Amino acid sequence: MQTMKKKINPLYVVLMLLLVCMTVGCSKQEDASGQSGTSTDDQSNTLVIGAYSVAKDAVGELLPKFQAKWQAKTGQTVHFQESYEASGTQARAIVGGFEADVALLAMESDIDKLVKADLVSSNWKQAPNDGMITRSIVVLGTRAGNPLGIRDFEDLTKPGVKVLYPNPKTSGGAQWDINAIYGAGLKLSEEEQGKKDPAVAKAFLEKVHENVESLDKSGRSSMAAFEYGVGDVIVTYENELLARIAKGVNYDIVVPKNTILIENPAVVVDKYADKHGNRELAEAFVAYLSTPEAQLIFAKHGFRSVDPDVFAETKSSFPTPEGLFDINYLGGWDKVRSTLYSKRGVWYQVLAGL
Template structure:
């Protein structure tokens, strides 16, 4: 009896000691997590809303950033991605799609997100003027350029079937139309001595008369061209360069007068505040500006905004003599009012045809 009672008392003492040790261990865990702000959450969500043409480049870049973030912080990223025509994507973000970062075709689409109150900082002062890549508007033809397309005037020839997307949904389409309209202004300067708007509208109208179809996005328009629709496509230079790099045989025709495309990027402050993920969103923004990321954009046909990468890769891109930027057309506010308002030049062209 005495031995049994002693054994029981010893066993009870051991149990109490073990319980005390477990309590000490569990109490120490929160203090360890507080030392590392990422340890408390094993996963962070990042929501990316981008225009369709950027999809291939971003789907190469995102896994690289995920790996870098995991190595630096020990935290995994749960990615949510959406790729749409730029205007469609902007409206989706305003309508409830909670993107943390927007990568779109033109600054006008970022502007409408900002006016909706979702962007509260000056996004144009971040990075490189708020831009992540550049390009120019060019024309693409079948291999060997069977219709001898040389410049914009050739798109107005009888029987030439032209493709570009719909500017109501596609930022790329607005760049395309801006390029053609601006080329009309340049031609008016040469022939009449001044950039005449009526001349430029008729220039655009003659080309639009040969449009085969108006697709939702630049990527959809490119897909239609690949299926055999049309003789010539008006598109981003990067779209054609990326396909040629994959072995698809197209000819690129760079017109004398064309527009410099600038593609914006912005953090969506309201959504970031809701999600509590500003650190990872800002890190992704900075990653896209890095030399590593910018070289990958070049691989996919984009012109880089990083100065060092731009200098290193400048030989890969054409520099037409008559290139102009959006300021030549008066800036985006003027363009939206003059070309794309309900009584604007674009809708006058449609009504006339």
């Protein structure tokens, strides 16, 4: 007796193969150059980056350059998974389980959250430049031609001036903004009384905040609102305005007499980098961020370089305010957190009208 052979439909075979591929997780992921490559179970060639939103454009230019260097050194193609959020939001996400290998955040206090969660070593500031990869200052952005004649923070207290800055509960940039305004108030009290007076600084912050039009979740969101036409003046990073002007947006930059030096850190998130088996890759990337090549790219995007030679080369674009101060003028981050941003701190008193 002859055995009958059933002819298999080729379309059925293709569909089954697709089903198998979907079941076992065949996938593609994009590398920094926009090309897709097949992912594998080995995470050691995939770098997960959690960054604050303002750094997005600069990081986007840096990734393919690092990728090329890593491939030339190791023969390995590194892929990137990127997340950009307000700095405080990003820090909370990493603490909550977002497994970033590298964190680029707006300020030291957000890195401290990762240290307290046992994700980052407490000695992270032993890196070059105390772990900082960029600097900036808090400035004021106005509409083209500065129609309201804004010259300093004091002008933000005038009736009818509509001010923008983001929410310090979610945004590291906003905390720098609030620190700058509060510190400018302390500077004014020193000029008038010969000593710092926190009451004067609080009253100054209150007057500015009375004119705030909206509190967005991040510095980038605040900038987007300003570009949409909201407000007369934006309190923001100098680099944000320089980057937008470089792209053809017409704003004026006002550098206050008294303002704060911003310092932005980057770290290897030890727990996750070790878990993924890519500590060497993560450390190499963080080290690359401080190289002259990377620092020149940061400068192109409006950041002040932490490399003395690069800063000397680019300093004509970055004026130094007469009364520039740093976080230590306010007592350091621990004091700032307790004085300004604790549940009964100055900022929350201002919000509550106390």
